[in-house]
Amino acid sequence: MKSKYQADIDELKQRLERNPTKEQMTANKSEVMDELTLTLNEMTTFMKNRFTKSGADEVCDMLYRKAIEHGCTSEETFKTIDSIVTNIL
Numbered sequence: 739m740k741s742k743y744q745a746d747i748d749e750l751k752q753r754l755e756r757n758p759t760k761e762q763m764t765a766n767k768s769e770v771m772d773e774l775t776l777t778l779n780e781m782t783t784f785m786k787n788r789f790t791k792s793g794a795d796e797v798c799d800m801l802y803r804k805a806i807e808h809g810c811t812s813e814e815t816f817k818t819i820d821s822i823v824t825n826i827l
Contacts, residue, residue, distance in 0.1 A: 778805075778818055786825045794823050 781801070785794055801819045805811060 778815065782818055782822050785822050789822075789826060791823060791826050794826050798822055 778801070781797075785797060789797065798819050802816070805815050805819070
């Protein structure tokens with residue numbers, strides 16, 4: 739029974755190594771490299787002043803995908819992304 743539990747523990751440890759928790763990922767990132775984090779508002783302000791429509795379309799596609807990937811699917815998030823191309827025009 740003890741060896742079965744140990745095998746289960748070892749398997750769980752291997753799974754954790756393959757799929758670390760958010761806390762572990764944050765700790766590992768800060769140890770390995772500096773991380774640049776930009777807010778959505780910073781990005782949109784920068785893009786509104788410097789991007790062409792075609793460039794903004796491409797970045798907006800990326801922002802939509804990343805927003806969904808990170809679970810940021812509020813109406814406010816999508817309105818902010820939508821406003822980029824509108825303001826460039």
